[in-house]
Amino acid sequence: MSALTPQTPVGEALVTIFRRLFECDFVTLDGFAISCRTPDGARYLDESDAVVRMLMGEPAVDRAAPVDPAALTLHEAVYRAWPEAGCAVSGRPLHLQAILAEGAALPGPTSMLRKRGIVDLRDHLVDPAALRAPAIDGAIARARAIAVDHGMKHVLIVATDGIVFAAAPTPEETLGHFQNVAFAARMECIRVEEAALVERKG
Amino acid sequence: MTADRTPVLDRDDARRLLAAVAALLYERRHTELQGGNVSLRMGDEVVITPTRASDRWGWRLAPEETLVMDFAGAVLAGDATKVSRETTLHLWLYRDFPEVGSVFHLHQAEALGAVAAGRWPAGVVTRSAEPYGAPLVVLESGLPAQTEAHDGRVAALLAQVPRADGAISMSPGHGLVSVARDVETNIRTVEVFRQRLRLERLRARLRSAAAAGGAK
Numbered sequence: 001m002s003a004l005t006p007q008t009p010v011g012e013a014l015v016t017i018f019r020r021l022f023e024c025d026f027v028t029l030d031g032f033a034i035s036c037r038t039p040d041g042a043r044y045l046d047e048s049d050a051v052v053r054m055l056m057g058e059p060a061v062d063r064a065a066p067v068d069p070a071a072l073t074l075h076e077a078v079y080r081a082w083p084e085a086g087c088a089v090s091g092r093p094l095h096l097q098a099i100l101a102e103g104a105a106l107p108g109p110t111s112m113l114r115k116r117g118i119v120d121l122r123d124h125l126v127d128p129a130a131l132r133a134p135a136i137d138g139a140i141a142r143a144r145a146i147a148v149d150h151g152m153k154h155v156l157i158v159a160t161d162g163i164v165f166a167a168a169p170t171p172e173e174t175l176g177h178f179q180n181v182a183f184a185a186r187m188e189c190i191r192v193e194e195a196a197l198v199e200r201k202g
Numbered sequence: 203m204t205a206d207r208t209p210v211l212d213r214d215d216a217r218r219l220l221a222a223v224a225a226l227l228y229e230r231r232h233t234e235l236q237g238g239n240v241s242l243r244m245g246d247e248v249v250i251t252p253t254r255a256s257d258r259w260g261w262r263l264a265p266e267e268t269l270v271m272d273f274a275g276a277v278l279a280g281d282a283t284k285v286s287r288e289t290t291l292h293l294w295l296y297r298d299f300p301e302v303g304s305v306f307h308l309h310q311a312e313a314l315g316a317v318a319a320g321r322w323p324a325g326v327v328t329r330s331a332e333p334y335g336a337p338l339v340v341l342e343s344g345l346p347a348q349t350e351a352h353d354g355r356v357a358a359l360l361a362q363v364p365r366a367d368g369a370i371s372m373s374p375g376h377g378l379v380s381v382a383r384d385v386e387t388n389i390r391t392v393e394v395f396r397q398r399l400r401l402e403r404l405r406a407r408l409r410s411a412a413a414a415g416g417a418k
Contacts, residue, residue: 028397029390030335052386055222056215094397098404104417192408196416 006086006170010036013171014045015054017089020175022050025094026182031163032091033071036171037079042088046071070132077136078155078167082144085155087174088167093182095189097162106158107188112180116173117152121181128161156181213279216244217265223385224251228261232392233308235260238377239288242385243296243303247272250292252284273297291353295381298357301366302381304388309377312399317372329363335394336380337363340372347376370395 004016017034021027029047036043045053046066065072071090078085099106106121118124123146130139143155155167156177166177211219224240227233235257241250248271255263269280273293277285292305316322317340327338339359345352356371356379363369368382368391380395382388411417 029393030397047390049386051226051389052219055226056219094401094404098401098408101401102405102408102412104408104412189404189408192416193411194416196411196414199415 004172004175006172008171010038010043013087014043015050017087017171017175018045018050019054021089021091021179021182022054024179024182026179027089027091027093030092031068031071032089033066033068033075034087034089035066035075035079036087037085042075042079044075073133073136074131074165075167077133078140078165081137081140082155082167084153084169085167086169087171088155088165089174089178090163090165091178092162093164093185096158096164096182096185099185099188100160100162104192105188107184110180110184110187113184116154116177116180117147117150118156118177118180119150121158121184124156124158126157126159128159128163131157131159131163131165211244213244213247213249213270214265216242216249217268217270217279219385220249220251220268221263221265223389224255224261224263226389227306227308227392228256230393232306232310232396233261233377234311236309237288238306238308239286239292240306240308241289241292241304244270247278248293248296250289251286252281253286254284255286287348290348291356291379294353294357295360295379298361299365299381301383303383304381304385306380306388306392307377308380308392310392310396312396312403313370313372313378314375316399317374322372326359326362331367334370334398336368336370336391337365338370338372338395339363341374343374345373347373352376367391368394 013036014034033044033046041064044063044066048067074090075088078088109119126139129135139157140155143157147154153169154177157165164178164181166174168174220242237256239251241248250269252269255261270278273296275293288307295302295305322340324340324342327340329337341355345355360369360371365381366383368387371379380388380391382391
């Protein structure tokens with residue numbers, strides 16, 4: 001497995017992003033899609049074929065759409081709205097789902113989030129209806145504006161049902177944004193549990 | 203619902219895929235080192251892991267260490283002395299359910315813990331994909347594994363739910379049996395099932411921690 005760079009072939013980039021997120025448990029096979037833009041349109045990898053592609057080493061360059069039509073709407077919208085978008089990931093990180101389902105506070109900014117221009121995850125929070133057409137175009141424009149305000153080039157949207165959507169010019173940047181949110185949520189869950197232990201001891 | 207995207211395999215590729223799937227399921231901790239078997243259907247044949255794939259091989263099998271069998275139980279390729287007792291259940295499910303293309307028997311800790319806690323009553327728990335990502339059935343406690351009574355009860359319960367998109371049968375104290383139309387869908391079935399169990403437990407822990415003052 002080679003490094004993930006802007007030169008990584010699309011099929012390999014899709015599988016590499018999946019492998020890294022799956023190995024860290026930042027995505028499971030419960031509603032995720034990864035796409036890269038190509039001159040012939042976007043190419044996709046999702047839960048319907050990711051594991052066998054990963055295990056058998058087959059290039060995933062033959063998929064022009066994910067199985068889930070909602071994911072297609074989301075990914076197509078970002079490529080249509082933002083010509084620089086080269087890669088997108090949508091998925092449902094476990095810990096973020098739990099935080100949102102419990103109505104708990106979103107994680108505060110980690111240094112990793114700040115480095116990528118994310119100062120407050122609440123700025124990125126939207127109703128799930130915002131991920132559907134035609135509202136998705138407005139959600140993407142708003143996410144782009146937040147990024148530009150912080151001198152960044154990306155789209156990051158967090159829906160209140162736990163879906164995270166990240167897009168950026170390169171696969172590496174997209175992976176970084178998605179995993180930062182998933183990791184921050186995992187850390188926040190641990191922080192809450194640790195704080196309860198401290199409280200009990202105190 | 204997922205489309206059937208598992209590539210059409212020849213026997214060598216099917217054995218290579220099954221060996222890789224067995225290793226993945228162990229690496230993902232869907233099973234442990236004291237049992238379990240995974241298999242896939244390839245036309246009129248079944249590719250299945252050998253006995254003691256767990257403790258003897260640590261789930262890291264060479265493709266040629268898998269067995270190729272017909273539905274009557276004859277070994278067509280691989281070491282015929284390494285047939286697991288669990289093979290009977292796998293072949294039973296393939297014979298009864300032509301739409302099933304993959305069977306896993308796993309010792310998944312989350313699922314075993316939940317059933318041991320009495321989370322679900324025996325019988326059909328749900329015929330739909332919600333809330334566990336797949337239909338779920340639970341056997342009565344006390345049915346000894348690797349017996350006709352146990353295997354027949356698994357088949358009888360699974361007969362009552364849709365299976366092609368994935369279904370799960372829990373044997374208390376023994377393990378999980380999952381079936382699906384293909385190996386990809388079966389992996390997804392056990393991944394999503396565990397994810398849903400983890401989500402429920404995580405939410406409960408967050409509630410408990412928040413009540414104890416951890417959310418400050």
